[in-house]
Amino acid sequence: AQKVTQAQTEISVVEKEDVTLDCVYETRDTTYYLFWYKQPPSGELVFLIRRNSFDEQNEISGRYSWNFQKSTSSFNFTITASQVVDSAVYFCALSGVTGNQFYFGTGTSLTVIP
Amino acid sequence: SQTIHQWPATLVQPVGSPLSLECTVEGTSNPNLYWYRQAAGRGLQLLFYSVGIGQISSEVPQNLSASRPQDRQFILSSKKLLLSDSGFYLCAWSAQGLNSPLHFGNGTRLTVT
Numbered sequence: 001a002q003k004v005t006q007a008q009t010e011i012s013v014v015e016k017e018d019v020t021l022d023c024v025y026e027t028r029d030t031t032y033y034l035f036w037y038k039q040p041p042s043g044e045l046v047f048l049i050r051r052n053s054f055d056e057q058n059e060i061s062g063r064y065s066w067n068f069q070k071s072t073s074s075f076n077f078t079i080t081a082s083q084v085v086d087s088a089v090y091f092c093a094l095s096g097v098t099g100n101q102f103y104f105g106t107g108t109s110l111t112v113i114p
Numbered sequence: 115s116q117t118i119h120q121w122p123a124t125l126v127q128p129v130g131s132p133l134s135l136e137c138t139v140e141g142t143s144n145p146n147l148y149w150y151r152q153a154a155g156r157g158l159q160l161l162f163y164s165v166g167i168g169q170i171s172s173e174v175p176q177n178l179s180a181s182r183p184q185d186r187q188f189i190l191s192s193k194k195l196l197l198s199d200s201g202f203y204l205c206a207w208s209a210q211g212l213n214s215p216l217h218f219g220n221g222t223r224l225t226v227t
Binding site for chain 1: 204
């Protein structure tokens with residue numbers, strides 16, 4: 001079965017603090033892809049990153065970084081020096097071997113307090 | 115570049131009325147198309163997806179149906195809306211292939227009164 005768990009429902013941090021959003025997944029596929037999306041208050045889901053199951057290198061993009069660990073089936077997302085504009089709901093998602101279906105976690109609502 | 119259009123942005127409909135939400139994609143061919151619903155609890159529920167014209171897979175039994183009359187057009191319909199159909203409806207597309215992410219439209223906020 002395919003499943004994504006985001007155990008953190010809501011997180012509040014003060015501006016400039018670092019914050020890590022957790023994502024744990026379950027899959028029987030050997031080939032799969034992991035994604036993170038951001039949903040600001042406007043509602044549209046914005047694609048942030050894609051990672052395939054064969055690439056465990058961590059990735060950094062500006063203040064964003066992602067830590068993929070197959071051993072723990074986790075794909076965590078860290079925002080460094082958070083800003084108010086980072087306030088949003090963040091979703092982790094998994095795509096399996098067919099590539100046609102995406103499984104989303106329930107999302108983590110991040111509030112950055114100025 | 116590829117774009118996805120979804121309309122209307124907001125809709126208020128009475129119980130028992132029909133529904134038609136439309137989504138079109140530009141700049142790509144033979145995309146996978148999806149309808150998701152997001153209720154107040156924030157989770158994304160996959161309603162339908164399509165890998166080609168006339169090919170619709172339903173994930174959840176419900177009061178809704180979907181159709182794909184053209185390659186880049188995806189329509190979500192209902193003959194009679196229920197109060198429980200209220201929510202935020204998102205259309206999305208992905209390119210064929212394992213590593214293609216989903217790209218979402220701006221969504222339609224439906225309120226059934």
